[in-house]
Amino acid sequence: MAVAAAGELLDLLSREVRELSLGCTPEVVRIDGPPDPVQFLRDFVMPNRPCIITNAIAHWPALRLWSNSYLQSQLAHRSVSCHFTPDGRADALVQAPQSADVGSKSSHSDGGDLEGEGPANEIVFASSLVEVLPFPTALECVLSSSCEDRSVAYLQQQNNCFPLEFSALSEDVDSDIAWASEALGCKPEAVNLWIGTQESVTSFHKDHYENLYAVVSGEKHFTLLPPTDVHRMYVKKYPAAHYERTDSGSLVLKRDSPTAWVPWSSVDPFPKNAERQTAESQHPRYFGGPLAFECTVRAGELLYLPSLWFHHVRQSPDSEGRTVAINYWYDMQFDMKYAYFNFVECLAASSSTLETISIRSSS
């Protein structure tokens, strides 16, 4: 009874937030031109609502300059961080095929090989292998990425990599989004560059940042859910693992030692047709609830992705075979709204624990 009540109350909250603030059709509004800082703060940051801003970065030289050959020449002698996975899913849940034997390994169609301790078929949280490579080599790896060869490269590093590794391109974009800096009262904490292909998919997660995400070339497809839908995300803790390269060059998945636990959502919003029914029965609150907010951010557009929103990201390449984006992470306010979201998250976690217990005890 208490379980049903908690679930129903969380559903009510999620519906009410749509009715009062986000709108009942899951659309991300587009506004033309950079907003006034006060308007941006009042209409989007304070109510924690996403929007896409067109014609806000039209003046960036990057939009016309950043061909592959330009990037190769500007960054010919720079080293950059490149992320490798066997299937394009970094920071994602992967089924570990391995028995408890430490050090042995076996092949797995989804996530490479796994070494380390743990029960067979256990789900682990897999981080990519990060290699620092000369930019021209890294770009080649990205462009030739393919799951069939079991090596997908994504040029990205979420540590303020743009000024750290790509300073040769700094004249081509703005160092911050001026009206956002004014609205938020600070400069960005990190500016990150992303160069990838359709093989790389970013799984559902949330960040403690206000995110201004600009697409320079190609398209990014965002699937978004507000923080008040956390109970529909099926977040649980999974043992951490990471990819390493073997002497033969293939990727092996290794459990972190000592064991670390990472809370992550198991929802894949785009299961393959053959897996759709299983996905729906495992995640009824996601697939049976209100539709997620879907949007495509095109070259020259800027997405405001509010703090703590769950996002899943896919990409479509341009005519040169890549998608290029740059994002600005601004510190969020750890205010009363944050405290409420935390409360909802705790309630969702305890209601799903109770649900599991009650399903087990009634079966």
Ligand SMILES: O=C(O)CCC(=O)C(=O)O
């Ligand atoms: O572009 C991507 O693949 C992921 C972007 C993202 O997760 C972020 O900006 O927080």
